[in-house]
Amino acid sequence: MISSVALYEALTTAPDDRTRARVIAEAFERLEERYPHLPDLATQGHVRESELRLQKEIEQVRAELKTDIEQVRSELRQTELRLQKEIAQVKVSLLQWLVPLMFAQVAAIAALVKLL
Numbered sequence: 001m002i003s004s005v006a007l008y009e010a011l012t013t014a015p016d017d018r019t020r021a022r023v024i025a026e027a028f029e030r031l032e033e034r035y036p037h038l039p040d041l042a043t044q045g046h047v048r049e050s051e052l053r054l055q056k057e058i059e060q061v062r063a064e065l066k067t068d069i070e071q072v073r074s075e076l077r078q079t080e081l082r083l084q085k086e087i088a089q090v091k092v093s094l095l096q097w098l099v100p101l102m103f104a105q106v107a108a109i110a111a112l113v114k115l116l
Helices: 004-013 017-034 044-115
Strands: none
């Protein structure tokens, strides 16, 4: 690529507009050849725009996560209450079986004592 001074001299010594346009076009062509990735470069504006977009998406994800967490907590509370009820029912069921068995044991022991 020619230097900026050489480009300036080529432009100022060009005899007409057509030649100047050709010098500028050639300079752009050399610039594109030297830096083929130039159109893909991100500017500060692009980076800031991406940053703002990402911040917005992060906030949306946070809000969704809060909602999901609250839903899971609610389901957990419901499950805990259901399990407590089931445990209470099991205790009642055990007592319904144990009390008659205890009386049966006492009666059986009393009967054995009578036989002896």
